[in-house]
Amino acid sequence: MQKLHRTDIARRQLQTAVELFLQGLDRSSVITLAGAASNVLNSLVRRAGKEPFVDYARRVHDHLVGSTPKRQSYSHHIDTKLGVIAHKHLGPKDPNTVELNLEQMAADALARAIADYTTLYGQDEQFIKAYLQWAWLNTDGPAQMEAFKSVPAKLRKK
Amino acid sequence: MSARDYTRFELAHNQLAAAIALYITNRDRLSAITLAGAADVILSQLVLRSGAPNFTDRMLEKEVEAGRTAITREIFGREINDMLFINQLKHFDDDAQEIIELDVDECALAAILKALANYVHMPEYKRDLVLAFKVWVKQNLDPQRYNIDCNPTWSPPPSAA
Numbered sequence: 001m002q003k004l005h006r007t008d009i010a011r012r013q014l015q016t017a018v019e020l021f022l023q024g025l026d027r028s029s030v031i032t033l034a035g036a037a038s039n040v041l042n043s044l045v046r047r048a049g050k051e052p053f054v055d056y057a058r059r060v061h062d063h064l065v066g067s068t069p070k071r072q073s074y075s076h077h078i079d080t081k082l083g084v085i086a087h088k089h090l091g092p093k094d095p096n097t098v099e100l101n102l103e104q105m106a107a108d109a110l111a112r113a114i115a116d117y118t119t120l121y122g123q124d125e126q127f128i129k130a131y132l133q134w135a136w137l138n139t140d141g142p143a144q145m146e147a148f149k150s151v152p153a154k155l156r157k158k
Numbered sequence: 159m160s161a162r163d164y165t166r167f168e169l170a171h172n173q174l175a176a177a178i179a180l181y182i183t184n185r186d187r188l189s190a191i192t193l194a195g196a197a198d199v200i201l202s203q204l205v206l207r208s209g210a211p212n213f214t215d216r217m218l219e220k221e222v223e224a225g226r227t228a229i230t231r232e233i234f235g236r237e238i239n240d241m242l243f244i245n246q247l248k249h250f251d252d253d254a255q256e257i258i259e260l261d262v263d264e265c266a267l268a269a270i271l272k273a274l275a276n277y278v279h280m281p282e283y284k285r286d287l288v289l290a291f292k293v294w295v296k297q298n299l300d301p302q303r304y305n306i307d308c309n310p311t312w313s314p315p316p317s318a319a
Contacts, residue, residue: 003259006250009188013247016180016189028169029176032196033189036248043250087169088196088248090203098169101161 007120010040014113015127021110022130027102028087034109035084041116042075051158053115054078063155082109111135115157167282170200174273175287177266182294187266188247194269195244201276202235213275214238242269 017033020026038053045052054075062068069077079085083105086098114131123132135141177193180186198213205212211219214235222228239245243260274291277283296306305312 001259001261003257004188004262006256006258009247009258012186012188013192016186020176026172026176028172029193032173032193036192039248040250043252043254044256047256087173088199090166090200092203092206094166094203096167096207097163097165099161099163101159102164103159 006040006044010037013037014117017110018127018131021106022134027106030106031083031109032087034113038113045116045119048120050119053112056157060155166200166204167280170197173197174277177270178291181266181270187262190266191244191269192247194273198273198276201273205276205279210279213272
């Protein structure tokens with residue numbers, strides 16, 4: 001038997017998700033592991049008294065739409081958008097096929113999990129640096145930083 | 159890459175194959191539990207759609223034959239998943255403990271076997287994946303503790319029971 005802290009569980013799943021992603025391996029597995037890690041990290045961030053990704057997203061929603069969605073329903077909405085639900089749930093009435101952009105969803109599922117991970121543990125670990133470097137090179141990091149300058153202070157992550 | 163249609167079986171197969179790879183290479187057996195568990199949710203439903211009982215149904219039937227009060231498939235399925243820590247690795251409720259204690263190797267093996275039990279009922283299952291895992295089992299697990307030949311009449315020797 002092994003005693004594992006939730007941090008270890010989230011870290012191991014997220015690290016494997018990043019490795020599978022950067023090695024070009026199965027995107028479905030990246031999405032599921034990043035999704036599981038996100039669920040654990042979300043609670044850890046809240047227990048640490050910090051703002052998890054979902055609450056940041058709810059603030060953005062409030063700014064853009066004028067209302068703040070409930071945490072649980074918005075979290076489920078994000079999980080659906082990232083393909084997490086399609087990979088771990090199949091209801092009796094769901095169709096046998098589902099349309100997904102696995103490449104984009106895997107990158108985005110990792111981004112969400114890493115946002116919460118870095119809130120707690122910073123950016124120093126190798127697998128975090130590796131993903132951030134990939135994101136910088138593949139999602140036009142300089143352009144994103146330039147765009148970030150015009151983001152109002154209240155919309156930046158706390 | 160743009161969006162395209164995927165069959166649910168594809169999503170389950172790919173996750174199960176990744177779980178087996180992570181398990182037999184001992185790269186990350188904790189993640190193997192999560193992936194096999196996710197694959198099995200899909201496979202369990204697909205088996206039902208084919209008109210056959212899934213692994214949970216078959217296990218529940220045996221339990222009831224052994225004297226247990228009948229419960230729903232959903233409740234029994236949750237019991238099995240809790241025993242394998244599948245839910246605890248992907249959920250962290252507000253009132254839950256931060257530390258959990260589990261046998262990662264045993265849970266990963268059981269989670270993969272449970273998913274495979276449903277996987278082989280699918281007409282499009284990949285025989286090579288199943289054979290590869292069975293060969294690994296035969297070559298690496300203790301025959302005193304495990305049914306390495308997948309013999310349906312096997313039971314543990316008295317010394318190992």
